[in-house]
Amino acid sequence: DTEVTQTPKHLVMGMTNKKSLKCEQHMGHRAMYWYKQKAKKPPELMFVYSYEKLSINESVPSRFSPECPNSSLLNLHLHALQPEDSALYLCASSQVVSFTDTQYFGPGTRLTVL
Amino acid sequence: AQKITQTQPGMFVQEKEAVTLDCTYDTSDPSYGLFWYKQPSSGEMIFLIYQGSYDQQNATEGRYSLNFQKARKSANLVISASQLGDSAMYFCAMREGLSNAGKSTFGDGTTLTVKP
Numbered sequence: 001d002t003e004v005t006q007t008p009k010h011l012v013m014g015m016t017n018k019k020s021l022k023c024e025q026h027m028g029h030r031a032m033y034w035y036k037q038k039a040k041k042p043p044e045l046m047f048v049y050s051y052e053k054l055s056i057n058e059s060v061p062s063r064f065s066p067e068c069p070n071s072s073l074l075n076l077h078l079h080a081l082q083p084e085d086s087a088l089y090l091c092a093s094s095q096v097v098s099f100t101d102t103q104y105f106g107p108g109t110r111l112t113v114l
Numbered sequence: 115a116q117k118i119t120q121t122q123p124g125m126f127v128q129e130k131e132a133v134t135l136d137c138t139y140d141t142s143d144p145s146y147g148l149f150w151y152k153q154p155s156s157g158e159m160i161f162l163i164y165q166g167s168y169d170q171q172n173a174t175e176g177r178y179s180l181n182f183q184k185a186r187k188s189a190n191l192v193i194s195a196s197q198l199g200d201s202a203m204y205f206c207a208m209r210e211g212l213s214n215a216g217k218s219t220f221g222d223g224t225t226l227t228v229k230p
Contacts, residue, residue, distance in 0.1 A: 031216070033216075040203075040223075041222070041223075042205055042220035042221065042222055042223055043159070043205075043218075043220055045216075045217055045218065048216040048217075050216070055216060056216045056217065058217075088157050090157075090159060092159075097215050097216045098209075098215050099145055099146050099147040099166075099167075099209040099210055099211060099212075099215040100147050100164075100166055101147075101209075101215075102149065102161050102164055103149075103161070103218060104161060105151075105158060105159035105160075105161075106158070107156070107157060107158040108157045108158060110157070
């Protein structure tokens with residue numbers, strides 16, 4: 001079963017709100033990723049967790065705060081976002097961080113910041 | 115320089131015909147993996163096929179095959195017997211080596227439209 005789940009599917013928030021995106025996988029993968037994708041553009045890497053530790057932060061603004069409570073779960077906490085942060089947020093997982101490992105993506109959360 | 119280049123922003127194909135989506139890549143690392151993903155309008159990125167730099171044979175997965183030409187640094191996706199459900203955006207991606215493997219590089223994508 002190659003399933004990554006994400007909740008919520010859609011999220012509308014104001015610039016002063018605090019919200020969280022959730023990602024879950026039960027494939028025993030030890031690497032998890034957050035990507036941001038604007039319409040008709042490729043995904044942009046935000047964060048990489050390897051064995052529950054943050055291994056890559058692609059200079060993402062601090063209003064995005066990732067958290068990996070355990071090997072199956074990945075959260076993205078959002079605070080004081082800007083309208084330009086509106087995008088599709090994709091979570092992915094892979095066995096480990098390796099060039100041979102396939103990343104499996106979730107269905108994404110469509111975020112709108114008003 | 116772009117690491118992954120997809121030169122076809124949009125492609126059309128007749129149902130039941132084959133289509134080739136182009137992907138060229140640039141790396142000096144001998145160890146890398148090449149991936150193709152399909153993204154329908156719903157948004158989910160669906161993994162299609164993988165080719166490793168050390169693989170001797172071209173990868174195949176059902177109706178998908180990868181035409182891997184290492185010397186030319188190309189990894190074209192061939193879809194045989196196109197179906198209406200194949201209409202989507204297709205991304206070519208690369209993961210390099212040991213230290214950079216966490217970072218997938220994606221091409222700009224090709225939008226494929228299958229005509230009935």
